[in-house]
Amino acid sequence: MSRFLSKRYKSLEVYVPGEQPRDRQYIKLNTNESPYPPSPLVIERVNSAEVSDLRLYSDPECTSLRQRLAEFYGFSISNIFVSNGSDEILSFAFMAFCDGNKGIAFPDITYGFYPVYGDLYGIKCDIIPLNDDYNIDCSEYYGIGKNIVIANPNAPTGISIGQDEIEKMLETNPENIVIIDEAYVDFGGRSCVDMVKKYDNLLVVRTFSKSRSLAGARLGYAIANEEIIKDLNKIKYSTNPYNINRLSLVAGEAAVEDEQYFEDCCKKIIKTRGYTTEKLREIGFEVLPSDANFIFARHPLFSGEYFYKKLKEAGILVRYFNKERLYGFVRISIGTPAQMDALISEASKIVSEQK
Numbered sequence: 040m041s042r043f044l045s046k047r048y049k050s051l052e053v054y055v056p057g058e059q060p061r062d063r064q065y066i067k068l069n070t071n072e073s074p075y076p077p078s079p080l081v082i083e084r085v086n087s088a089e090v091s092d093l094r095l096y097s098d099p100e101c102t103s104l105r106q107r108l109a110e111f112y113g114f115s116i117s118n119i120f121v122s123n124g125s126d127e128i129l130s131f132a133f134m135a136f137c138d139g140n141k142g143i144a145f146p147d148i149t150y151g152f153y154p155v156y157g158d159l160y161g162i163k164c165d166i167i168p169l170n171d172d173y174n175i176d177c178s179e180y181y182g183i184g185k186n187i188v189i190a191n192p193n194a195p196t197g198i199s200i201g202q203d204e205i206e207k208m209l210e211t212n213p214e215n216i217v218i219i220d221e222a223y224v225d226f227g228g229r230s231c232v233d234m235v236k237k238y239d240n241l242l243v244v245r246t247f248s249k250s251r252s253l254a255g256a257r258l259g260y261a262i263a264n265e266e267i268i269k270d271l272n273k274i275k276y277s278t279n280p281y282n283i284n285r286l287s288l289v290a291g292e293a294a295v296e297d298e299q300y301f302e303d304c305c306k307k308i309i310k311t312r313g314y315t316t317e318k319l320r321e322i323g324f325e326v327l328p329s330d331a332n333f334i335f336a337r338h339p340l341f342s343g344e345y346f347y348k349k350l351k352e353a354g355i356l357v358r359y360f361n362k363e364r365l366y367g368f369v370r371i372s373i374g375t376p377a378q379m380d381a382l383i384s385e386a387s388k389i390v391s392e393q394k
């Protein structure tokens with residue numbers, strides 16, 4: 040830390056992304072990326088003409104990509120906002136809506152960036168514990184009188200909440216924004232995008248990083264009432280109007296267009312998740328019921344950290360969390376069937392060594 044850093048940031052605890060070690064080839068199951076490449080249409084469209092156009096600024100309004108998303112979801116373009124990863128939308132939303140007494144409520148076990156944004160912008164965070172079974176206690180949010188952010192499915196548990204519960208949060212908090220972060224919803228959860236037509240306090244946040252295999256393109260999008268989108272634009276045009284580069288805009292459009300490829304990839308992940316869950320349960324793991332492209336699992340014989348270390352030695356990366364109630368768990372992203380077979384075989388060895 041330099042002596043120049045503003046006092047207000049000195050104690051800021053930053054978000055720690057999953058590790059990306061370069062010392063050897065790993066089976067990478069630690070950051071919930073897709074094991075499948077982007078659609079062939081993405082590869083075809085990001086061609087040399089696009090590359091030579093990089094001398095020009097990108098479209099600050101992202102019209103073409105927003106149009107595609109609007110058509111895909113059955114909304115008007117004025118309901119769509121696109122961003123440099125969905126992290127950017129979350130950051131903009133915390134900045135735009137949560138100051139003063141408003142604050143924001145979210146679960147104690149959820150996406151690790153929420154408390155970081157809270158801290159960064161000096162926002163009052165109301166942190167509500169998950170139930171003993173790691174489900175979100177939805178009733179705690181009814182009429183809470185604060186903004187709310189919920190990852191649905193939640194991370195790192197993978198557990199979803201229902202449509203009725205979301206609706207009740209919206210109805211009982213009409214003067215507050217309810218942000219539903221649907222980063223993982225394409226893998227079996229139910230999207231609440233259609234509720235945007237009914238509720239003007241709903242902000243749905245989504246990403247191209249997982250189900251559309253474009254984590255490196257950094258593309259997120261939001262669907263909400265037109266006024267909320269205008270507010271997000273206010274922040275965007277006060278920070279970085281060209282927040283999405285030309286290549287990512289082209290890639291995103293092609294990815295939305297190739298609906299079949301997107302659906303096939305999601306189906307494969309869901310199938311592999313079922314298979315992996317079953318195999319891990321057979322060797323004694325408890326696996327929480329996941330609607331995401333990862334599973335959250337623990338074994339009674341060892342800690343999450345121990346399991347992580349043993350897997351890393353064997354060339355497989357997963358994630359563990361140094362946090363109360365989570366010590367036993369690892370989060371395992373769903374890879375290809377071959378990658379999951381390698382994980383299952385290594386996990387079996389580690390379990391038998393304990394006996």
Ligand code: PMP
Nearest residue numbers: 124125126150190194222246248
């Ligand atoms: N929300 C959740 C719940 C996530 O797990 C992630 C991925 N780390 C994000 C949002 C952000 O994804 P991205 O910025 O790649 O769109």
